[in-house]
Amino acid sequence: MSKIDFLKEQIIEARAFVNRLMSELPEDLWYVVPDGTDSNFIWQAGHLLVSQNFHTMTAVTGVNERVGRLMPIKEYNKIFNGMGTLHRSITKDLIPVTKLREQLDNVHQICIENLELMNDEALAEPLAPLPFKHPVAETKYEALSWSFKHEMWHSAEMEAIKRDLGYPIVWMK
Template sequence: MSKIDFLKEQIIEARTFVNRLMSELPEDLWYVIPEGTDSNFIWQVGHLLVSQNFHTLTAVTGVNEKVGRLVPIQKYNRIFNGMGTLHRSIEKDLIPVAELREQTEIVHQICVENLETLNDDVLAECLQPLPFKHPVAETKYEALSWSFKHEMWHSAEMEAIKRDLGYPIVWMK
């Protein structure tokens, strides 16, 4: 298996895990911030959308025009960025849950399609020019590797939010 195929597989598996989490919490609870936390489920999902776009597209092959046409990515970057922000929740009805779920899947599919155009030779290359220093990566391999690790990190937060809202942890179905 090539490195790029391994990375693609990990990114798909991480998203499959997150999709399971999303299916286990009723949409009417996505805006609720559990007591003792600073985040809600919808912010976590939106953060994963912008993060996957950044780590697997922008940092690796540049700004993706298809994402820009199908998703209000600039608006979402301001709402869901998270890098150093104290704000990790959004207000009810700012974005319909179903719409965000659909757009999250659109970005994921574009990322997977983009990965299918790459080969292992690009992985050692430096990142595309970015407006700020990437928080953890200097090479394209590191950015892609961080993408699925970051997604699993946030899935743990999503699981905790879900549990705090009365929906128990479900280990693999």
């Protein structure tokens, strides 16, 4: 298996895990911040949208114009960016859950399409020019690898939010 195929597979598997979590919590609870926490499901999903866009596309192949045409990604970066964010929740009715889920799927599909255009040789290359230093990566491989690890990190947070809202952890289906 090539490195790019491995990375693509991991990104797809991480998203499948998150999709399962999202299907287990009713959408009317996505804006609820459980007691003792600082986040809600809607922010977590939005954060995964902007982070996948950043780690798998912006940092690897540059700004993806298609993403910008499909959603207000610059505004989403302000709302859902995790680096230095003082809040990790958003208020009800800011973005409908179904709309954000559709946009999350769109970014994921564009990410996979981009990966299918890459080869292993490109993975050793430095990142595309960014306005700030990438928090964990210097090469395209490192950014893509971080993307699925980061998604799994947030899936654990989503699982905790789901549990705190009265929906038990489901490991196998």
